[in-house]
Amino acid sequence: MSLLTNVMDHSLDDGYAEAAARKGTEEGGAGLPRTVRARLGLAAGLVLAGLVVTVGAAQARVAAPTVAKEREELIDRIQRETAAADKLESTVDTLRDDVSARQRAALKQNGGDDRADLVGILSGAVAVHGPGMKLVVNDAREASSGGNGNPRQTSGFSDTGRVRDRDMQRAVNGLWESGAEAIAINGQRLTALSAIRAAGDAILVDNRPLVPPYTVLAVGDGDRLSTRFQDSADGLYLHALRENYGIRTSISVEHDVRLPAAPSVIVRTAQPSTEKGTS
Structure with missing residues (x-):
C-alpha cells in the first residue's frame, strides 16, 4: 500500500x-x-x-529644394559665362578684322599690299580659301585606352587604335612638306608657332582640345598635294596605321577649301619705320 x-x-x-x-x-x-x-x-x-526610412525621406525632401536651387544657379552661371565668352570672342574677331584692314591699307600706301597678303596667308593671320585637299583621321572602331591585340609600343605605353598626337604631327608635317600653303585641324588654323600635344587621351592644338574625327583641311594644288602626300613617308605612315591598327583615314581633293584666321597670331617684335621716301 x-x-x-x-x-x-x-x-x-x-x-x-x-x-x-x-x-x-x-x-x-x-x-x-x-x-x-x-x-x-x-x-x-x-x-x-x-x-x-521615414526620417531619411523627410530629410531628403527638405534638402531637395536646396540642391535644385544650387543646380539652377550653377546652370545659370555657366550660361552667363558662356554668353560672355562668346561676346568677347566676337569682339576679338571684329578687332582682328579691323587691324588686318588697317595693316593692308597702310602697306598699300607704301606699295606693299601684295606682300602683306602673302605674309598674312603664310602666317595664318588672315582667313584663306582656295583649292586643296581634305584628310580625315579617326580612331579605329574597336579603339580603347587599353586592352589586348597588337598594340603600338612607344615610350612605355600602348595604343590600341587611337589616334595620337604624334600621328597628327606627322600628318601635318607631311602636308607642309607636300606643298600645303595653309592648314587647319577641326577648324583650328595652324601657324609656324602651333603645337600639337597630348593631354591624356585628348589631342591639343594650341592648347585647345580636339575630338575625333580629326578633319585636316589644306589649301594648295589639290591633285598634286594629294598625290605627293600619299607618296610621302608620312602618308605611308598613315597607310600603315590603317592597315595594321584599323585607324580610319580618307583623303579627297576639294575645289574650295575655306580656313579661318588663327586666333592667337600676335606681333611679337615691331619697330616703326624711320626711313623717309626720296623724290
Whole structure:
C-alpha cells in the first residue's frame, strides 16, 4: 500500500518536473512563449526600420529644394559665362578684322599690299580659301585606352587604335612638306608657332582640345598635294596605321577649301619705320 500511495502522490518523475520548471523559466517571467517574443522583436525591428526610412525621406525632401536651387544657379552661371565668352570672342574677331584692314591699307600706301597678303596667308593671320585637299583621321572602331591585340609600343605605353598626337604631327608635317600653303585641324588654323600635344587621351592644338574625327583641311594644288602626300613617308605612315591598327583615314581633293584666321597670331617684335621716301 505504501508503494501505491507513493506512485499516486508522485506521478511525475523528479527529473521531468525539474525540466518542466526550467522550460517555464526560459519562456520568461511574463509567461510569454518564445515564439511570441520573437515576433514582437521582429515587429519592433520593422517599426524602427520604417522610422529610419521615414526620417531619411523627410530629410531628403527638405534638402531637395536646396540642391535644385544650387543646380539652377550653377546652370545659370555657366550660361552667363558662356554668353560672355562668346561676346568677347566676337569682339576679338571684329578687332582682328579691323587691324588686318588697317595693316593692308597702310602697306598699300607704301606699295606693299601684295606682300602683306602673302605674309598674312603664310602666317595664318588672315582667313584663306582656295583649292586643296581634305584628310580625315579617326580612331579605329574597336579603339580603347587599353586592352589586348597588337598594340603600338612607344615610350612605355600602348595604343590600341587611337589616334595620337604624334600621328597628327606627322600628318601635318607631311602636308607642309607636300606643298600645303595653309592648314587647319577641326577648324583650328595652324601657324609656324602651333603645337600639337597630348593631354591624356585628348589631342591639343594650341592648347585647345580636339575630338575625333580629326578633319585636316589644306589649301594648295589639290591633285598634286594629294598625290605627293600619299607618296610621302608620312602618308605611308598613315597607310600603315590603317592597315595594321584599323585607324580610319580618307583623303579627297576639294575645289574650295575655306580656313579661318588663327586666333592667337600676335606681333611679337615691331619697330616703326624711320626711313623717309626720296623724290
